[in-house]
Amino acid sequence: MPIHDWTRVPDGVFHDFHTTWIPDIKRSLINGRLPDTYYAMVEQIAGGPIPDVITLQHTNGTNGNGHPRRKRPPSGGTAVAVAEAPPQTRFHLTSESDVYAAKARSLVVRHVNDDRIVAVIEILSPGNKNRRHALTKFVGKAVEWLRSGVHLLIVDLFPPGKYDPQGIHPILWADFGHDAFEFSPRQPLTLASYLSRLEDVQAFIQPVGVGETLPECPLFLEENTYINLPLEESYLSAYATVPARWRDLLEADTPN
Numbered sequence: 096m097p098i099h100d101w102t103r104v105p106d107g108v109f110h111d112f113h114t115t116w117i118p119d120i121k122r123s124l125i126n127g128r129l130p131d132t133y134y135a136m137v138e139q140i141a142g143g144p145i146p147d148v149i150t151l152q153h154t155n156g157t158n159g160n161g162h163p164r165r166k167r168p169p170s171g172g173t174a175v176a177v178a179e180a181p182p183q184t185r186f187h188l189t190s191e192s193d194v195y196a197a198k199a200r201s202l203v204v205r206h207v208n209d210d211r212i213v214a215v216i217e218i219l220s221p222g223n224k225n226r227r228h229a230l231t232k233f234v235g236k237a238v239e240w241l242r243s244g245v246h247l248l249i250v251d252l253f254p255p256g257k258y259d260p261q262g263i264h265p266i267l268w269a270d271f272g273h274d275a276f277e278f279s280p281r282q283p284l285t286l287a288s289y290l291s292r293l294e295d296v297q298a299f300i301q302p303v304g305v306g307e308t309l310p311e312c313p314l315f316l317e318e319n320t321y322i323n324l325p326l327e328e329s330y331l332s333a334y335a336t337v338p339a340r341w342r343d344l345l346e347a348d349t350p351n
Contacts, residue, residue: 096331097306098284099345101252106221108341113218116333117200120216123329128322129204130174133213138203174320182288182313182321184299204316213316214246216324219263221253230258230266237289238270241296246315247289248324254283263287264300271296282307286326290315 101109117137124135202216223233240247251263259266261278262285268276282302286309290297299313309330311323337345 096308096327096334098252098303098309098330099334100305101345102221102254103344103347104341108337109220112333112337113220114200115336116218116329117202117216119329119332120202120324120326123325124202124204124322128325130316130322132207133204133316134207135202135204137200139200174316174322177319177321182299182323184286184288184301184313204314212245214248214314215240216248216314217250219249219251219253224251224253224256224259224263227258234263234267234270237267241271241289241291244291244293246291247287248312248314249285249287249289250312250326251285251287262302264298268298271298276300278302286310286312288313288315288321290318290321292318 101112121135121137129135203212204214204216205211206213217233217237219233222229224230237247237249249263249267255262255278261276262283264285264287265276265278267287279302282304284303284305286301286303288299290299301310301312303309309327311325311327313321314324315321334342
């Protein structure tokens with residue numbers, strides 16, 4: 096199924112879709128994709144990481160609770176070693192308040208040993224981008240996660256606007272580096288996966304457009320391990336619950 100033009104419907108319609116899509120992504124993770132050393136939860140995160148939890152996240156190779164960071168690949172699931180199969184995205188870069196945005200849920204992946212957060216999945220809503228304050232708040236939260244050693248996946252199915260003229264990635268990436276990134280008006284939507292390491296942050300960016308199929312996207316669990324997230328599968332499942340009145344509008348003259 097092609098990606099729909101969500102600007103055609105009221106923000107509340109996407110919010111309803113969003114609240115269904117997040118649990119569907121969770122189901123796709125826990126049904127065989129996520130190694131048995133991790134679990135996923137739908138959570139509401141108002142701010143970034145809690146300071147006393149992240150203090151040691153990047154210190155001496157330990158996480159927020161002082162436990163050593165894992166070095167060996169996790170068992171079970173569909174985890175992939177980066178060295179054996181690097182994520183296939185268009186770009187790979189390395190570094191040197193709206194009511195619906197406030198109600199948005201994130202999908203958080205935690206480690207079973209100490210419940211530390213290892214990765215966060217964020218699906219942007221119009222409210223994250225249509226006000227300067229809201230966008231600044233979201234980017235600040237994302238940067239906090241990455242600087243604290245938490246990996247991040249951002250799904251932005253809305254075109255650039257007044258405050259993100261080239262999409263969400265260049266604004267976030269300004270805090271880490273200035274590697275070349277060529278924005279294409281033909282593919283204005285963004286799937287952005289970020290790998291947080293001790294020495295740098297890496298970005299794996301896949302531009303997409305309305306009418307295209309959602310590709311799998313890498314979700315990093317450790318520095319050298321990721322899983323491919325089946326966004327299309329969960330998108331289809333969540334979209335089936337959108338009321339027919341709004342599906343008719345979304346599907347009218349949708350590009351093939």
